[in-house]
Amino acid sequence: xxxxxxxxxxxxxxxxxxxxxxxxxxxxxxxxxxxxxxxxxxxxxxxxxxxxxxxxxxxxxxxxxxxxxxxxxxxxxxxxxxxxxxxxxxxxxxxxxxxxxxxxxxxxxxxxxxxxxxxxxxxxxxxxxxxxxxxxxxxxxxxxxxxxxxxxxxxxxxxxxxxxxxxxxxxxxxxxxxxxxxxxxxxxxxxxxxxxxxxx
Numbered sequence: 092x093x094x095x096x097x098x099x100x101x102x103x104x105x106x107x108x109x110x111x112x113x114x115x116x117x118x119x120x121x122x123x124x125x126x127x128x129x130x131x132x133x134x135x136x137x138x139x140x141x142x143x144x145x146x147x148x149x150x151x152x153x154x155x156x157x158x159x160x161x162x163x164x165x166x167x168x169x170x171x172x173x174x175x176x177x178x179x180x181x182x183x184x185x186x187x188x189x190x191x192x193x194x195x196x197x198x199x200x201x202x203x204x205x206x207x208x209x210x211x212x213x214x215x216x217x218x219x220x221x222x223x224x225x226x227x228x229x230x231x232x233x234x235x236x237x238x239x240x241x242x243x244x245x246x247x248x249x250x251x252x253x254x255x256x257x258x259x260x261x262x263x264x265x266x267x268x269x270x271x272x273x274x275x276x277x278x279x280x281x282x283x284x285x286x287x288x289x290x291x
Contacts, residue, residue: 094226109138
């Protein structure tokens, strides 16, 4: 596995209590139900930002790490400064392995993975997104399950040139994924995603 989940910051009790605060209700005093977690993540209400995931990828190619650096959340990459490495920076190839440490809140994760799980993303970059989704599912399954590519998120491909993944998923799921019920669309994608992963 490429993704090492270092820490989950914040917790679901904090999320539900912030939600309740906005409607003048007292704290719940416990973690909310799985149904609440799924619903609030799909709705993308602001309290989901209380949850952040800190993670690490070791030995990721520098150019692949730079794809991830374009997103707006905290990330650190092993330095390539000549005064620190002893190697002139101009001489380092783009495939130099570096360590990447990132931290995304739930909203940033949803937004980022819309692009990085897309089959128009470079295969190497998408491989890290897929591995992240699988690793996260072991510790935060509801959060992992709302990480979907843009075609699933938007109920159709918005790219100028489609990879036709949307059509493939619809055909393979007997068109169950082609629905305006967002929770069912996400569920169908996750069934497809994990089935495809097992056949690789």
